[in-house]
Amino acid sequence: MTAPVNRQIVLAARPAGMPKATDFRLETTPVAEPGPGQILVRNIWMSVDPYMRGRMNDRKSYAPPFEVGKPLDGRAVGQVLKSNHPKLKEGAVVSNMQGWREYFVSAGEGITPLDASLPLSAYLGVLGVPGFTGWYGLKEIGKPKAGETLVVSGAAGATGSLVVQMGKILGCRVVGTAGTDEKCAYVRRELGADAAINYKTAGDCVDALREACPKGVDIYFENVGGPILDAVLRLLNPQARIPLCGMISQYNLEIPDPGPRYLFSMIANRALMQGFIISDHFDRYGEFVGEVGGWLKQRSIKSEETVVEGIENAPKAFLGLFSGDNLGKMVVRLAPDPPASDRK
Numbered sequence: 001m002t003a004p005v006n007r008q009i010v011l012a013a014r015p016a017g018m019p020k021a022t023d024f025r026l027e028t029t030p031v032a033e034p035g036p037g038q039i040l041v042r043n044i045w046m047s048v049d050p051y052m053r054g055r056m057n058d059r060k061s062y063a064p065p066f067e068v069g070k071p072l073d074g075r076a077v078g079q080v081l082k083s084n085h086p087k088l089k090e091g092a093v094v095s096n097m098q099g100w101r102e103y104f105v106s107a108g109e110g111i112t113p114l115d116a117s118l119p120l121s122a123y124l125g126v127l128g129v130p131g132f133t134g135w136y137g138l139k140e141i142g143k144p145k146a147g148e149t150l151v152v153s154g155a156a157g158a159t160g161s162l163v164v165q166m167g168k169i170l171g172c173r174v175v176g177t178a179g180t181d182e183k184c185a186y187v188r189r190e191l192g193a194d195a196a197i198n199y200k201t202a203g204d205c206v207d208a209l210r211e212a213c214p215k216g217v218d219i220y221f222e223n224v225g226g227p228i229l230d231a232v233l234r235l236l237n238p239q240a241r242i243p244l245c246g247m248i249s250q251y252n253l254e255i256p257d258p259g260p261r262y263l264f265s266m267i268a269n270r271a272l273m274q275g276f277i278i279s280d281h282f283d284r285y286g287e288f289v290g291e292v293g294g295w296l297k298q299r300s301i302k303s304e305e306t307v308v309e310g311i312e313n314a315p316k317a318f319l320g321l322f323s324g325d326n327l328g329k330m331v332v333r334l335a336p337d338p339p340a341s342d343r344k
């Protein structure tokens with residue numbers, strides 16, 4: 001029998017502006033044997049996330065830069081194939097931070113066993129960091145009240161689609177923005193938003209938002225930045241709250257956009273704008289899974305995924321985040337889901 005080979009994606013060059021396929025390289029390495037106290041894991045699903053773009057720059061931020069010539073990393077779900085570890089059993093399905101590779105050996109740091117009865121890819125989306133981020137940011141910074149108007153940008157994406165649905169569960173009028181008419185139809189029909197605006201065809205979005213938000217905007221869940229933020233600022237109500245989750249429209253710019261231009265509205269309306277990084281709040285993860293996992297089981301929320309097959313296509317999946325190729329969470333399948341009987 002031939003020994004399995006690990007395939008992994010290496011950062012070949014630091015991107016300038018929008019990354020290119022040549023900024024990534026597929027490499028193969030032998031699969032190592034686990035030593036004493038170690039496990040061998042085969043990844044099944046890996047996540048590609050917008051924040052990874054920032055880590056491709058050689059710049060200090062809240063997450064360390066990737067190194068040129070070294071494999072990328074990120075959130076993944078895998079299965080323990082061999083174990084010399086006292087607590088992590090063979091067959092266990094585990095969350096890990098060793099994405100962008102098919103196999104790895106670990107002493108167990110950063111490895112969390114998962115409830116294998118749930119769909120495994122959900123741990124990268126609705127029950128993973130994007131869902132947790134939406135849940136935390138809306139609840140703790142947005143502080144929604146029934147009857148208020150919530151605007152969500154990136155509404156058809158992984159984080160935004162949970163925020164839209166939470167807003168409806170909590171009794172808000174919800175307006176989403178997304179980049180195609182098909183996504184807008186999904187946000188309205190499947191996620192239950194009251195209105196959805198295609199920001200690519202709605203000019204500066206001000207008129208469309210004014211029409212969709214006749215009582216003004218109480219909460220703006222910010223995923224994209226740029227012109228949509230500027231438009232929402234003009235429509236804020238007194239005491240509005242803006243959880244600043246992400247600004248994907250800015251991630252590939254070498255010189256940031258000037259603006260926003262309507263910040264005085266924050267003063268006039270005594271509004272709050274607060275950035276947050278979800279990794280500061282992992283102590284709340286159990287509470288999040290309890291609440292959102294409950295909604296999933298009761299089918300009161302939906303979660304969509306866009307699945308790209310194979311590690312060799314992981315760079316394409318990542319680049320697709322910036323051209324809106326995903327509906328819901330963008331995930332890469334590295335291996336078939338193990339049958340339920342083989343999961344521990």
Ligand SMILES: NC(=O)c1ccc[n+]([C@@H]2O[C@H](COP(=O)([O-])OP(=O)(O)OC[C@H]3O[C@@H](n4cnc5c(N)ncnc54)[C@H](OP(=O)(O)O)[C@@H]3O)[C@@H](O)[C@H]2O)c1
Pocket residue numbers: 049050051129130133154155156157158159160177178179180183223224226244245246247248249250276277278279321322323324325326327328329330
């Ligand atoms: N603060 C935190 O701890 C934290 C944690 C997780 C995620 N985030 C942030 O949350 C945001 C959403 O992340 P996600 O993982 O859920 O990704 P996602 O929304 O599933 O995917 C990214 C989406 O962004 C949209 N987009 C791309 N370029 C855009 C542009 N120039 N203007 C407007 N929209 C654009 C695309 O949708 P369209 O087709 O609609 O353009 C794309 O589908 C990102 O900004 C991310 O950095 C923050």
